[in-house]
Amino acid sequence: MKIAIVLNTSWNIYNFRKGLVQALLDQGHEVFAIAPSDGFSEKLSKLGCTYIPVRMDSRGANPLKDIFLIAELWHIYKKYKPDVVLQYTIKPNIYGTIAASLLRIPVINNVCGLGTIFLKDGLVSKVAMQLYKIAFHFPRKIFFQNNDDYNLFADKKLVKREICAVLPGSGINVSDFQPLQKTENQKKFTFLVVSRLIYDKGILEYINAIDTLKKNGIDARFQLLGQIDEKHKRGIPKKDIEQWIRQDMVEYLGTTEDVKQFISDADCVVLPSYREGTPKTLLEAASMAKPLIATDVPGCRNIVKNNYNGFLCKMQDANDLSEAMKRMINLSSDERNNFGLNSRTLVENEFDEKIVIDKYINSINEL
Structure with missing residues (x-):
């Protein structure tokens, strides 16, 4: 045919x-x-x-x-x-x-x-x-x-x-996206958002949550990986992203054709989106046995099961997102590892x- x-x-x-x-x-x-x-x-x-x-x-x-x-x-x-x-x-x-x-x-x-x-x-x-x-x-x-x-x-x-x-x-190709060893021995807990940089992906809420965590003495790494899309009517201006970098609010990792090592080096993958189909970035992270945080919206809640493989937070609520991120940091290593194993099991069985x-x-x- x-x-x-x-x-x-x-x-x-x-x-x-x-x-x-x-x-x-x-x-x-x-x-x-x-x-x-x-x-x-x-x-x-x-x-x-x-x-x-x-x-x-x-x-x-x-x-x-x-x-x-x-x-x-x-x-x-x-x-x-x-x-x-x-x-x-x-x-x-x-x-x-x-x-x-x-x-x-x-x-x-x-x-x-x-x-x-x-x-x-x-x-x-x-x-x-x-x-x-x-x-x-x-x-x-x-x-x-x-x-x-x-x-x-x-x-x-x-x-x-x-x-x-x-x-x-x-x-998701579960054979291609498997758990990997981290490339560096990181002491700081690392959060990662993989997304186009548009408002509807919850990027501002992520930045505001980071600000809250930093003001409360949380010492962690906060990363953004994805394309700057100023031509999109909801795209975040490049100057705003550059300002966040200058303020040491976030590490901007640019774009890549292979996200695996970036996901592997993160301790938790976050997606505070307003609505999704079934977000590929969460599927990739789950397949690589990562604990997840996402908004309780269509698409995201297909993959993130609250208290099973991560935490769900309210849409457009930076405070709730910061609380979820704080909870993730405060989990024991064993609890986070169990979340990650649950992510992998969920993807293997359903996705x-x-x-x-x-x-x-x-x-x-x-x-």
Whole structure:
């Protein structure tokens, strides 16, 4: 079969869907990777995909650009004639589905998280819901990454329940992400946030929690790893990050193509996000047997089970986050190790990417 995979970045396909791509290629399928060009586009070609660039602005809504996106995807689908299109993230899910439906090409969609537009009940969220309702009339299958998102769509009658299923996120390659030895003998307890530096990931709450801990005499290391994204409308200005560094508030580690050693060197991985699908950063940390702290919101609470493998805290509450971080520091080494072992067990049992790959292959075979 000819199978197209459509996403908002090549980076996303390579880092989050590589296992699925490889499984499809191993079964003899021809895979088209359709996404904007970035540093990972060539890697997709080397993996064995046919890479096809597309212009797609993932940072906002521009009606004219979105109409052109429908037209561009329609031309791509018409030219390459895929037997099925697998789509992820909001723009491919909506506009790619419309384009494919015009050509009567079967679609399998994946709602990877609802993003910032669903955090507030405003005009933009209402428009997005109507677009979803129109587009989601056509897919053969719709996967969600957590029950909260699925129930929201089902309750608002944006989807037909009989074509929906909930996946354990993107899954994680538990063989690739295994516990590692630390590279340095650290005396200070180390917290790590791995995330794009946008407000909705709870970065400000993290900084404010750090400030509270420091004022209360907590001597620890606080790290940030992730891309500065000033072009995003919710992106944190670079000057603010530089100020935090000058104030010795946080260590900014930049970006990396391999997070494993950074996660390994941390004592606890934190994600104070406002809403997620199923966050890959927590899956990676859990698979590497790390204790976790995250907000009690959709997506995060799939992975962090309070007092089992970490602590949940209130959304947008720096004080509650600082209390959770303080509790983590005050645990004994054995208690933290047990949290980490529980993280690994949870991921092995519920989030192995083989579960996700099998469900996709079964859905493709049922078309």
